[in-house]
Amino acid sequence: xENASHLSVILDLSPSQWYQSSQTSGDKHPxxxxxxxxxxxxxxxxxxxxxxxxxxxxxxxxxxxxxMLYSSNETYIQADAxxxxxxxxxxxxxxxxxxxxxxxxxxxxxxxxxxxxVGALTKSLCTINRRSHPSDTLNATSPNPSKLPTPRLLVIxxxxxxxxxxxxxMNSIFCAxxxxxxxxxxxxxxxxxxxLQQAAHLTGGSYISIDRRDSILQxxxxxxxxPPAVRRLMAVPTEDRIxxxxxxxxxxQIVDIGFICSICLSIFCKxxxxxxxxxxxxxxxxxxxxxxxVNPVLPPNIPAPxxxxxxPPATPRVMPPFSMPHPGFMPAGLFTPKKMSKIPKPAPxxxxxxx
Amino acid sequence: MSKKQENPTTHxxxxxxxxxxxxxxxxxxxxxxxxxxxxxxxxxxxxxxxxSLLWLEGPVETQSITNWITLEGRSxxxxxxxxxxxxxxxxxSKEQILLQASFKSGLRNGLTGxxxxxxxxxxxxxxxxxxxxxxxxxxxxxxxxWDTILHFMVTSGTEQASARPSEGVLYLLEHSGLMSNxxxxxxxxxxxxxxxxQSPHAQLWEFILSxxxxxxxxxxxxxxxxxxxxxxxxMTQPGQHYSTHTLSPTQLIMVSDLRDFGLVYxxxxxxxxxxxxxFATTLTSYTSxxxxxxxxxxNGADLSQEFVVLETNYHVYAYTNNPLQIAVxxxxxxxxxxxxxxxxxxxxxxxxxxALVNGITADQIxxxxxxxxHPQMRKNNPIIPVTVQDQIRLWELERHRVKGQDGYLYxxxxxxxxxxxxxxxxxxxxxxxxxxxxxxMFFADAAGRVHIRSYIERRTAL
Numbered sequence: 123x124e125n126a127s128h129l130s131v132i133l134d135l136s137p138s139q140w141y142q143s144s145q146t147s148g149d150k151h152p153x154x155x156x157x158x159x160x161x162x163x164x165x166x167x168x169x170x171x172x173x174x175x176x177x178x179x180x181x182x183x184x185x186x187x188x189x190m191l192y193s194s195n196e197t198y199i200q201a202d203a204x205x206x207x208x209x210x211x212x213x214x215x216x217x218x219x220x221x222x223x224x225x226x227x228x229x230x231x232x233x234x235x236x237x238x239x240v241g242a243l244t245k246s247l248c249t250i251n252r253r254s255h256p257s258d259t260l261n262a263t264s265p266n267p268s269k270l271p272t273p274r275l276l277v278i279x280x281x282x283x284x285x286x287x288x289x290x291x292m293n294s295i296f297c298a299x300x301x302x303x304x305x306x307x308x309x310x311x312x313x314x315x316x317x318l319q320q321a322a323h324l325t326g327g328s329y330i331s332i333d334r335r336d337s338i339l340q341x342x343x344x345x346x347x348x349p350p351a352v353r354r355l356m357a358v359p360t361e362d363r364i365x366x367x368x369x370x371x372x373x374x375q376i377v378d379i380g381f382i383c384s385i386c387l388s389i390f391c392k393x394x395x396x397x398x399x400x401x402x403x404x405x406x407x408x409x410x411x412x413x414x415x416v417n418p419v420l421p422p423n424i425p426a427p428x429x430x431x432x433x434p435p436a437t438p439r440v441m442p443p444f445s446m447p448h449p450g451f452m453p454a455g456l457f458t459p460k461k462m463s464k465i466p467k468p469a470p471x472x473x474x475x476x477x
Numbered sequence: 478m479s480k481k482q483e484n485p486t487t488h489x490x491x492x493x494x495x496x497x498x499x500x501x502x503x504x505x506x507x508x509x510x511x512x513x514x515x516x517x518x519x520x521x522x523x524x525x526x527x528x529s530l531l532w533l534e535g536p537v538e539t540q541s542i543t544n545w546i547t548l549e550g551r552s553x554x555x556x557x558x559x560x561x562x563x564x565x566x567x568x569x570s571k572e573q574i575l576l577q578a579s580f581k582s583g584l585r586n587g588l589t590g591x592x593x594x595x596x597x598x599x600x601x602x603x604x605x606x607x608x609x610x611x612x613x614x615x616x617x618x619x620x621x622x623w624d625t626i627l628h629f630m631v632t633s634g635t636e637q638a639s640a641r642p643s644e645g646v647l648y649l650l651e652h653s654g655l656m657s658n659x660x661x662x663x664x665x666x667x668x669x670x671x672x673x674x675q676s677p678h679a680q681l682w683e684f685i686l687s688x689x690x691x692x693x694x695x696x697x698x699x700x701x702x703x704x705x706x707x708x709x710x711x712m713t714q715p716g717q718h719y720s721t722h723t724l725s726p727t728q729l730i731m732v733s734d735l736r737d738f739g740l741v742y743x744x745x746x747x748x749x750x751x752x753x754x755x756f757a758t759t760l761t762s763y764t765s766x767x768x769x770x771x772x773x774x775x776n777g778a779d780l781s782q783e784f785v786v787l788e789t790n791y792h793v794y795a796y797t798n799n800p801l802q803i804a805v806x807x808x809x810x811x812x813x814x815x816x817x818x819x820x821x822x823x824x825x826x827x828x829x830x831x832a833l834v835n836g837i838t839a840d841q842i843x844x845x846x847x848x849x850x851h852p853q854m855r856k857n858n859p860i861i862p863v864t865v866q867d868q869i870r871l872w873e874l875e876r877h878r879v880k881g882q883d884g885y886l887y888x889x890x891x892x893x894x895x896x897x898x899x900x901x902x903x904x905x906x907x908x909x910x911x912x913x914x915x916x917x918m919f920f921a922d923a924a925g926r927v928h929i930r931s932y933i934e935r936r937t938a939l
Binding site: 160164167168171172173174175200204205206207208209210211212215339340343344347348349351352354355356357358 | 509510513516517521522524525526528529531532533545546547549550553554586587588589590591592593594595596597598599600712714723759761762
C-alpha cells in the first residue's frame, strides 16, 4: 500500500523575466511562457495520473502579489465533455490557464514590483500544514494520519534572488523542515538562486538549473515527478556545489563574511556597537578587535590570503585566524564565515602546549 | 487479497494482464484510458520508470537508467523490469530500453488529451428527469447492491432469508467458487468465508477478477473490449451520464452485468445512458472506496467502517446496527446482547473454532478486527491486545495437532525376511510413514501402493 502524494507547485510569473527568457539573443533554447505552460500541464497531469488520491495545488507568484491558481480541494465547473480527454485533466488545465490570464491582465502597466515568491511559498506551506492536520479543523472525522498524502513542494523559478527576502525564505525553510516536506527547485531562466539552492539543500529536495530548455518536460518528468519514497530507490540529480551564503540583516546584501550577534544570531555585514534586532550592546574591546580583523594587520608568518577569482567585487573581508588567543569572555561579535570553502585557511598554528 | 499478500507491490489485475497475449495487450494500449488506468496499478518505481522514458523518442542504453538506481532499489528495479516486460510495456530491456510504441503513444495521448480514440466515454445530457440519481443516491445504490450480495452469502445455509441477488451474480458466485450449489441450495464455501472478511475494495477486485476469468472462457467475447471497458469506467466521473451508443455489443452486456454489482446505474433497459458509481470510479485507487467519503445508508446510520472494540477479556462491543456487519462478526463472535446502536459479545474458543472450521484463518480474523477497530482502539499499540492475538493463534494451532495422510497399512507378513525386503523397497521409494518391525507392520503413502503391490506380487511369483 503506497501513500498518495500532494504536490504544491509555485510558479514564478514575472512578465519581464519570462519575456527575457523567450528572447533568442544569447540563448540557444529560448522558452516563452506560452510554450512552457503546455509542458507544465502535461507534468501536472502525470502527477494526477500517478494515483487516484494524488492532490495538487498551484500557486502563482506575480509581481507584488501571489494567488492560488488551482487546488484539488475546491470544486470547479467541469470542463466540456470530450471523450478523448480525462476530464479532471481538462478541468484543471483550463482553470489554471484562465486564472493565469485573469491575474496577468490585472497586473499594473507601470514599473514591475518585486516578485512575491515568499507570499506564494508561505501560502502553500499554510495549505500543506492544514492538510497534514485535518483533525484540527472543523471536520471531526479525521482519517488515519498514516493515510494522509505525503506533501512535496516544487518551485519553478525564473527571477533572480531578492536579497530582501532572505529572512522570510529562511523561515519558510525551517517551516518546511518541521513539516518534513522537501522543496524542489526548477530554475528555468536566470542566474543561480542562492536562497532557493539552500532551500532545496536543507529540505532534501533537488535544485536543478535547466541547461537545455527545449527539453524541459523531460527534466520535469524524470526529476520532479517521483515522490520521496521512490527517490530512495531511484536517485534524482542534486547539486553538489551549494552556495550557502547569507544576506545581512542591515543592508540585505549577500555577504561572504558576516558578523553574527551571539545572542540572537542576526547577521551583519559590519561590526556594529548595538545589535539592531535584540538591542544587546557589544563590549568596546571586542568591537575594536573585530574592526582590526576587518582590515587585518597580518602576522608575518601567515601568507596574505588569495581570494578566488569568482569572489564578488565587493571589498572582501578576511577573517582573522581561528587560533587567535581567546579573550576571557565570549565576544559578543564573534562571527562565523558563511562560506568556508571560499576562504583559504590560514596555516595551522599548533598551540605551544601541544609540541 | 491472497495475491496481494504474496507480493504486496503487484496489483491483482496486473497478474491477470500478465496472462494475456501480447497482441491483446498491444491492442489494449491503443486506448489512452487503459494506459492511464494501468499506470495507476503499477508499483511506484515501475511508474517512475515509464514516466521517465515516456518522452524519449529513441532507445536508451539500459546502463544509463541502471545508474540512477540506488543500492536499496536494485531488487525492486529488477522486479520492475521483469513485470513491465511481461506487460509488454518494456519489451527486451537487456541492452537498450524503449517503451512499447502503442503504449507510449497511448499514454502520451492520455496525458495531453489528444488522439481520436474516444476511450474516455461519451458524456451525454440526461435524457429526462426520470431515472437520474444525484451522486449521494448513487453511492447508496452501490452500497445497497453490494451489501445485498454479501448478505446473501453470509446468510446462506442458515434459516434466515435475505434478498436474492440477480441470477448473473448467483452464477458468478458459484463460478468463482465463493459459493457451491448443493441440491439447488447455495452454500457458502470456505473461500467465500475468507472473502467476507476482506476489505470492500479487495472484495470488489476479487469479484471483478472472477468476472474477467468467466468472460475469458467465453469464445465470443473480445478481451480487449472487456478490459477496455473496465479501464474506461475507472476513468469516468461519478454521477455523470455516459452514452451507451458508443459501446460495443460485448460492452452493452457488461453494463447490465455491472449494474448488479453496483458499479453502474441506469434506470431501465431502454435508456441510452448510464451513470458510473463511486465503486467504478475508485477502481484504480489503492484505498477503500468507502474511507474517503461519508457514505450513509438509507436509514441514516453511518456506514462507518471502524466500529469494533475488543477488550483484553475477549469482550467485543460493536457499534453497529448494520445487519451485514453483524452477520460477518457473527462468523467468529458469540453474541450475548443487542442494543439499538451496538451489539455485545465475546470471542470464545467455540466461536473462533466455528470460524476456523469454515476455513477462515486466524490471520483473517485478526486483520478484520484491525481494519474495523474503533478509533478508541487505535490509541493502543498493538491495536488488538496481545493476549487475544496469541489466544486466537493458539486456537488455530489446536486444529493442526493431528495431521492426516492417506495411505495403506501393510501387515501379516509371513516371515521377518519378507517384511524386511518389502519395507526396504518401500523405503527406497520414500513412501514409508510408519513402521514397526516387531509387529511386522508398516504404513506407506497411498502413492506407493501400486509399486509395493506389484513388487510383492513379483516376489511371490518367484
